[in-house]
Amino acid sequence: MTTALPLRQAVASREQFIDQTFQHLHANPEISWKEMETTRYLAERMRALGLRVTTFEDCTGLVAEWGEGKPVVALRTDIDALWQEVDGEWKANHSCGHDAHMTVVLEAVESLIASGYQPPGTLKILFQPAEEKGTGALKLVEKGVVDDIDYLYGVHLRPIQEMRSGHCGGAIYNGGAMFLYGEITGVSAHGARPHLGINAIEVAGAILSGIGQVHTNPMVPATVKMTTLQAGGESYNIIPDKARFALDLRAQTNEAMDDLVKRVKQIIEGVAVSYQAEISLEQGARMVAAEVADEAKQLMEQAIVDVLGQEKLQPAPVTPGAEDFHFYTVERPHIKATMLALGCDLQPGLHHPKMHFNREDLVKGVEIMARVVVKTFEKLQGERE
Structure with a gap:
């Protein structure tokens, strides 16, 4: 039987796998509503961990569940790529960071399992299609898979003009x-x-x-x-x-x-x-514009401080860029949600065909997302007692 590791050590032990996961996802981009192979790969990864997996007959994407009953904490990642011209060729391209977001969420779950963690409730993982079309979140809302969620967390890489490598914010105020x-x-x-x-x-x-x-x-x-x-x-x-x-x-x-x-x-x-x-x-x-819950933002900020230290916690960026993550809270106001603003020296900018960033920051993102899950369950348990 494998000995459980402390969370930080569990994340560190997976650094090589984190990079491999990113490389695989980066090399296999698929555009909105056509993420068939991506869905298959993610489902296989989740089933291999023993999680319950739900896929859909009429669309791509999936939901994985770990644990039983209430409360329900959820992680969400977008899974689609953009269609754009790269070096004279039109192709699917992960120039918005969704490959990184998938990596962070996947590896956060892997790290929690490696640490021996068992959620005192249900952890849901939403692998959402078609963020670039602005319709993927609404599709999952329509399917009812978010109705029982208490807290929901997402992640998005931030451009260098907003946030430097090694720094993070507890929310993203998208317009x-x-x-x-x-x-x-x-x-x-x-x-x-x-x-x-x-x-x-x-x-x-x-x-x-x-x-x-x-x-x-x-x-x-x-x-x-x-x-x-x-x-x-x-x-x-x-x-x-x-x-x-x-x-x-x-x-x-x-x-x-x-x-x-x-x-x-x-x-x-x-x-x-x-x-x-x-x-x-x-x-x-x-x-829709961001509707951020203060309780979720505070928990995310605590997780950032635990991983990076108080000096690396930055104010939540305000950006005119849009993100369909916020449909979850607008359509289901009972959900307390926020997104991790992950600084990584991303440049020249989001949606640039040659977008690149410091991949070492993915490891920090993995630990932050894993810790916010633990902190949220602890808070919810305390409220019940």
């Missing part, structure tokens, strides 16, 4: 994001007789000018930009009657996003009336 797609229908006419037409490009220009005048609370970051505009054809003497456009909206809070959407729609409705054009508007994907 919200939304896409709006519109189609303008005007009236086509000869270029010599513009008064007989309704120029869809001019209508789009009025929308662009209008959204530039949208003013929201200056204390809360919020922006709206027109990011796509398509109109006209190869005949340059025709007033175009059709145009398609897209708007990218960002806000640091969900309340600010609701206000921004309302104001943008008012602008577009006003332009339609002013130009006597028809403008249809469709809402695309929406990513």
Whole structure:
């Protein structure tokens, strides 16, 4: 029988395996909703540890469970890669760190088992697909697999501009994001007789000018930009009657996003009336802003201090980048959740095709995530006694 190791020693004993796990996942990226081999690999790893594994017939991803009953603490990692051009070739590429996130969560569970830990309740591990599409978390919510979770923890690598190697934060305050797609229908006419037409490009220009005048609370970051505009054809003497456009909206809070959407729609409705054009508007994907539980953040900070020391604990970063992890708490407000902000000198930046980082920081991330599990169960046990 293998002798249980102290947690730090258990993590240290797995350093070589941590790197091997990362290399395997990095070398085998799969894009959103097509993570079939990734799902198979993760399921095999979890079953080999003796965990109960649930996969799904209609989508990728899986849930693993260790222990029985309440309380329920959960770890979550995203598993998909981006589709982008790398050295002239379009391919799946882990340039957002999901390979690292999977590694941290997998190896945290491995390390807990190696330390002889037994959860006094249930530890759930969510291997979530399609984060890059913004729809994976909602799919797991729909399946009911998060309904019994008390505390939920995620992890995300931070760019060097936000956090240096060896430092961590107890939360990530992601902003919200939304896409709006519109189609303008005007009236086509000869270029010599513009008064007989309704120029869809001019209508789009009025929308662009209008959204530039949208003013929201200056204390809360919020922006709206027109990011796509398509109109006209190869005949340059025709007033175009059709145009398609897209708007990218960002806000640091969900309340600010609701206000921004309302104001943008008012602008577009006003332009339609002013130009006597028809403008249809469709809402695309929406990513909610972070809803961080103070209790979860404090536990994560305690785990960071235990591993790195007080001087390496950094303030939680505020970032305009979006993350679908936050759907869990918005859709199920009883869940107390936060994400580990893992400093690792990531550069040139997230989603850059040549993104790289200090892989030694993965070992620190593994121990922090393992310790926050232990601390959370201890807290919940104390509350029950």
